Amino acid sequence: xxxxxxDPSAIVPGILGNTGEWAGVADNLDEAYADYAxxxxxxxxxxxxxxxxxxxxARWVMGANEDNVDVRATLRWSVSGGATAEARMxxxxxxSGSISTTSSxxxxxxxxxxxxxxxxxxxxxxxxxxxxSGTVTLDAVTFDSTPAAPAAGVLSSGxxxxxxxxxxxxxxxxxxxxxxxxxxxxxxxxxxxxxxLTWMDDASVxxxxxxxxxxxxxxxxERGMVIxxxxxxxxxxxxxxxxxxxxxxxxxxxxxPYVVTxxxxxxxxxxxxxxxxxxxxxxxxxxxxxxxxxxxxxxxILREPS
Amino acid sequence: MSRAPEFGPSLDTIPAASLTDxxxxxxxxxxxxxxxxxxxxxxxxxxxHQVSCRIDAxxxxxxxxxxxxxxxxxxxxxxxxxxxKLTVSSDTDTTGIIMELGQSVAFAGGVExxxxxxxxxxxxxxxxAGLWHLQVAASASWDWxxxxxxxxxxxGGACYGVAFEPVHLVI
Numbered sequence: 001x002x003x004x005x006x007d008p009s010a011i012v013p014g015i016l017g018n019t020g021e022w023a024g025v026a027d028n029l030d031e032a033y034a035d036y037a038x039x040x041x042x043x044x045x046x047x048x049x050x051x052x053x054x055x056x057x058a059r060w061v062m063g064a065n066e067d068n069v070d071v072r073a074t075l076r077w078s079v080s081g082g083a084t085a086e087a088r089m090x091x092x093x094x095x096s097g098s099i100s101t102t103s104s105x106x107x108x109x110x111x112x113x114x115x116x117x118x119x120x121x122x123x124x125x126x127x128x129x130x131x132x133s134g135t136v137t138l139d140a141v142t143f144d145s146t147p148a149a150p151a152a153g154v155l156s157s158g159x160x161x162x163x164x165x166x167x168x169x170x171x172x173x174x175x176x177x178x179x180x181x182x183x184x185x186x187x188x189x190x191x192x193x194x195x196x197l198t199w200m201d202d203a204s205v206x207x208x209x210x211x212x213x214x215x216x217x218x219x220x221x222e223r224g225m226v227i228x229x230x231x232x233x234x235x236x237x238x239x240x241x242x243x244x245x246x247x248x249x250x251x252x253x254x255x256x257p258y259v260v261t262x263x264x265x266x267x268x269x270x271x272x273x274x275x276x277x278x279x280x281x282x283x284x285x286x287x288x289x290x291x292x293x294x295x296x297x298x299x300x301i302l303r304e305p306s
Numbered sequence: 307m308s309r310a311p312e313f314g315p316s317l318d319t320i321p322a323a324s325l326t327d328x329x330x331x332x333x334x335x336x337x338x339x340x341x342x343x344x345x346x347x348x349x350x351x352x353x354x355h356q357v358s359c360r361i362d363a364x365x366x367x368x369x370x371x372x373x374x375x376x377x378x379x380x381x382x383x384x385x386x387x388x389x390x391k392l393t394v395s396s397d398t399d400t401t402g403i404i405m406e407l408g409q410s411v412a413f414a415g416g417v418e419x420x421x422x423x424x425x426x427x428x429x430x431x432x433x434x435a436g437l438w439h440l441q442v443a444a445s446a447s448w449d450w451x452x453x454x455x456x457x458x459x460x461x462g463g464a465c466y467g468v469a470f471e472p473v474h475l476v477i
Contacts, residue, residue: 014333015336032347035448036450038352044357044359142452175328175329178335179324181335181336182339189318197356198358210360222467223466227353
């Protein structure tokens, strides 16, 4: 059974606690829990490797998911030269099973994982040539969740299933059950923060394919936009993965009137306000110290409250 | 049942609900629960996503796009440079839409001077050239679905980014 919109006009003063509307709202909430799966990351890195050992092609982060609902990465990928390519996903401390392809044209592949742990988790996709000689190309990766029906009891996110079996006619309904109904959507939204923007480069090559700078002067490396993220101005998390073998990367993200600057290698995080409406975003990169190329591998804006 | 999408409240930033026990029985309690669940499944829960790319003339990229519940059309945004032409199609609409930047002056620079184009209106049943929203599902479903999207570049220049904004309708 899927979520099914209720008729708002059926909820009227004097509605009895044993009417079908109460059960319908409770059932719908559990259906929403088992279905809500916004984009967590979606990149078009056009990443490639010809290596016979596992090579990182794409990086992203997964926010929240304290309930550890199942996740999946849906790839569009191919391999040249009649070789066999394999791919797998790492989510925090967990490694998924691997999938393979021999197709020279882009095909869809899906890797899945049941995460463990808690908090923000770093994710990446690895690929290798497992047989023959060729080049594997990752056109796109879509990362989202495949949740199931909520388990009984209070879950790590705070969500608690509110049984649709209420009390007998004209008996009072416990306040806790009503509170669970009202709290449910907030807790689901909190535990599965949508990603509003993903900039993703090939994580395997130096210098990067798109977002590289060898200068100490700020240079625009990408532009984009955040489109109507919410009905109020709100905080979001910025996550950026920066690299530089001998130089220190510094990345500046201008989101409308707000500016965030991140420095150092590896994953760097910040939070910032984001306005309502359509807001232009500009990414600038420079080397703040050292020498050589510095690279932005991934930038995500997550609708995650601070 | 036909029902309009809900775009608020801002579900993950509102304060936690706290009821007294006993709480006076008011229909607004049930209405609030219903409205918030509908917001999660429709307008508030399904927002636009922007992804960077580099699609040159003659290049094709494909991706799998999550389509939210109740959505059959997506507004497509494209960050285009110079005289680039981008054809965007889906598994549902295999003809797709053609987004074309008429700018023929070869500006210096690339992404710094690129312009955004966006689709503006619901497509007719039979699609073709024009700035119509992209159809991403034959009919509205109340589940999240994956839809194949194909991006094809032509006529010089480049596309530096695309965004997909769900069009929420009363269904």
